[in-house]
Amino acid sequence: MSDAPQNEAATESYSYLGPRGTFTEAALAQVPDARGKIWRSVNNVGEALDDVVAGRSVAAMIAIENSIEGGVNATQDALAKIPNLRIVGEYLVKVQFVLVAKPGTTLADVKVVNAHPVAYTQCHHWLDANLPSHGHIPATSNVAAAASLFDNDLADAAVAPPGIVDHYDLDVLAENIGDNDNAVTRFVLVSKTTAIPPRTGADKTSLIVELPDDRAGALLELLEQFSTRGVNMSLLESRPIGDALGRYRFVIDADGHILDERVADSLLGVRRFSPKVIFLGSYPRADKAPIEYIPRYDDDVFIEARDWLRGVISGEPDAS
Template sequence: MSAAPEEAIEEAVAVAAASQSIAEVPEIYSYLGPTGTFTEAALAQVPEAVGKVWRSVNNVGEALDDVTSGRSVAAMIAIENSVEGGVSATQDALANIPNLRIIGEYLVKVQFALVARPGIELKDVHVVNAHPVAYAQCRNWLEANLPTHGHIPSTSNVASALALFDSDLADAAIAPPRIVEHHDLRVLAENVGDNQNAVTRFVLVSRAARLPEPTGADKTSLIVELPEDRSGALLEMLEQFSTRGVNLSLLQSRPIGDALGRYRFVIDADGHVLDERVADALLGLRRFSPNVIFLGSYPRADRAPVEYIERYDDEVFIEARDWLRSLIAGEPQG
């Protein structure tokens, strides 16, 4: 589904408000636009978004503001790339905006092309528009084929291409290959990404809501602050997971910003918060850290079942708690 024009969105909301019927208020999903972006491709994977209004925004902050203000029911944002790692703007926003929940994740294979206006040849390219993340993923190709090129950063992969129509500062742009299906552009070079297996992970973010039920193939996202800058603090945090058999698929540090040496950690843990081992790990984190932000438990995009050692089964934790209660109650043992 293509993005609805801004005026169409405003008109739909106004009509619904005038009728004072909540049922008629359209469900709006925000995504980093304009149409044709990888983020839009991720949103297309959401069954609940089919047939709904899609609102194109310019950045992560605007997308999350739509969610917190109630303008959108959810927003699709990029959180991690297999080449560049975590998306810092997204991680920092999730750390600082309260009451947000990740309710799903989606994977999009990332491919890039070098595009230009008709009449431009590869030999004519001296300056390239590109989103900073896309530019980093195509740097080797650009340096090999356009060794003297300049770079102008863009707000999105599609915006880099559309900017060619607004200014002649750049001769070409790094963009999704399908951009030529929507605009009068031509492909100068295909598959210019340095890693043909590059994948970006997107998350659908909503306001705090009821947790999805465990599926056995889940992921739990957290942001955890260390209590102080001292030897062993990071190890103590990691032990909350390792002693309970919880694997971490993402661990990335971000500066808190109030002083040197102060960090928070963005964490993806295998499992659901309703799994006993994950719940127990969160209890340990709560005792250890001055600030634990729970971002949600949701199904993994690859639907791969979470593997763990048998001694960390739910039944083992439940039996241990029952054993302790029996000791406290003075029940006979054995």
């Protein structure tokens, strides 16, 4: 049974990195279709995606990118290795942290801090300045860091989300301890559905692409598939394939929808170039920002060019 909000009559489940109170749960709360359904708390990205593959959940909410740390490697690698998954939406959660401890603990009492490695990295300047001699114990999640304070005495305090006090009897020793007030984590909702959400004009297309070989200019050739068609890439990250040194796959977010002519033409170029292309989905951008592009890459331009070529091949008179 889930430890998250649910309705006894619900027949659909959504998986998320738990327990309750995590940033992932906050992202899932933004999904209208998930309201009133069963929420399955899981321990890691692999378990969340396995729920989807096995049919235990209709979708899983997973973190894929952080504005401070960049891409989430575990998520990118899992999406590259587990077939037939699609991203159907993205959601942004502002990342803030507090330092919490069991009642009666003061800041001067803190010698060891429990924190998820990513959270610890985002708070280390504050921790170094205010607790210069502290030790660190890694946790599996931000909420698990706080919960561990009740399980053992290895840590005196924990780095956790601000809402943690709604779930645990803890005192807040310090607020807003993150080093960057603009930190945001991007989450994606992943499903097995092959239905592509309709284009909105404010969309994103995600791919994972392997280079054909390790040679000079190979990456440039990949990038040109997008640049020569006026498609901006909002994310480009490399991940080792793992079968040999120098072999990489690239995680790409392209501005636009697969039904946009310029994006579709880019994907055709990528497919001709790469031995393996994984289409992860086209979906609305979380920020709803309209995609800007140069007018010569408008849909009508691509369509007119195809009509012109068709006319040349069929022997039609040149109307120009």
